[in-house]
Amino acid sequence: MRAKWIYTFVVLALFYSLVLAIPLSPDFMARPILGWLNRGMFLFLVLHIAGPTLAFIYLLRRRGER
């Protein structure tokens, strides 16, 4: 099942983007995009929504296989 590697890559890529941006581009991530919400906070929010969502999709796909 190739999807599980894609899901893993997406979640790890989001997490390491968040991590790498801290030393590499703090000012870029600190730019506001919506009121007080900046790019870094938005990426953090995306990680926390994408993680459980992809996990839930994976759960449904695996259930459908059986």
Added chain:
Amino acid sequence: MAIGFFLLVVLITIGITIVAARRTRSAADYFVAAGSIGGITNGFAIAGDFMSAATLLGISAILFNAGYDAVIYLGAPIAAFGVLIFLLTDKLKELGRYTMADIVCARLAERPMRILSASTTLAFSIMYLMVQIVGAGSLIEVLFQIDYAVAVLIVSGLMILYVAAGGMLATTWVQIVKAVMLLVGLAVLATLTLAHFDFDFSTLRALADAKHGGDGFLARGGGLDLSLLSAVSLATGLCFGLVGSPHLIMRFFTVPDAATARQSAVVALSLISFVNLLIFFVIGPGAVALVKANPDYLDANGSIAGGANMVSIHLSRAVGGEAFFGIISAVAFATILAVVAGLALASVSAVAHDLYAKVFRSGHATSAEQLRVSRITAVALGIVVAGLGLLFERQNIAYLVSLTLAIGASTNFPLLILTIYWPGLTTRGALVGGCAGLVSAIVLTVLGPGVWVNVLGHEEPIFPEAYPALWSVALAFSLMICVSKFDASTQAKLDRAGFSIMRSE
């Protein structure tokens, strides 16, 4: 009032243990609750097992002091659970019975792999237990005005009771009670904090940004002053150390099948995400806005009373008064109890199942004998941990957290991934890489600034990085692969042929 809630938590958990003890008759009951836990129930238990005092208190403290950089600590479990759910959960449940070693031994030589796996589990669990017990002693001393030594003895005694008498069933329900208390407690704390600002995020953020200081680190990276390598190494240790945590891995053996194991991991991930969002967007900034520089929460030296770990507890008093402070204090206490119970059970399983039943008795130990050894181990472990807790009172053992996670990331994680996904792994490669991961994690931590400078008092560290995981994980993977590639032994042929058991998907 706080002491009343403290006693209530103790009574509830003892009641759970008494009920669980009556239902625990066999080794399967004791180690994995006979695989009878449901998906949602186990999801709550996994969340309860994972969310230690570090989640509730430590990360709020990092946000309070260093600001935005806390995203590394908060994001790591999300990535870790992703890896667990997508890559490991199925095989953990299909091949694991009582411990992580069961999975590795499904295709590699049993005796050496059980010894390696039990060693890493014991190293991981005892060090993590020490961190929890020393933290618990200090925390309970501040929260409930109970002497440090008495607090350590109470936590150790309760841990022995849960694990020796109730096994996995008692541990599971203590973790569920804690998870529910933590979720409800934090949700109410976040709601009260927002209510304090008339549910206006902008006002909360503006005050928090102003109070945090002119550096702007509450909203931008740089508060922890991490180099690129340090940031990646810290993130790698946190993320993959969590994937390799024996106390979390064994929770997947408590459900009836792989589908339920996946369901429980998704429930746990959702709960942890919810708690992380509350901490990052509301509780952390709320603590900065309402507790920082507030004379009500400062000691005579002008520092936060009880230390920075107390900021979320102080926030509960600021927005909810004395009664709510008592409740959140009890939640913090329950949090510690649940985590030490999970860690102790992982250690007990490693000794009773891997070392005693499979290595010393070559698989011929009866269920009753394993139960007896488990209970003796639980009591011995409790005494050792209490002794270490008393010995290390007031000492700086923060380095043990990164060391513990580095051990999980450098031994268990590569071992599990390569066992399940790489046909070429051999017993010799796994042993050399696993031992190298364990030793390098310990040696690099000792030579790094956390121990060499802060504890041993030298001026310069021999190894410049505070977080060794990136190096020790890379070393473990490299050696496992290289040694396996050049391994031409008879056992290596059996190991490679044994990979067929992993192709069941």
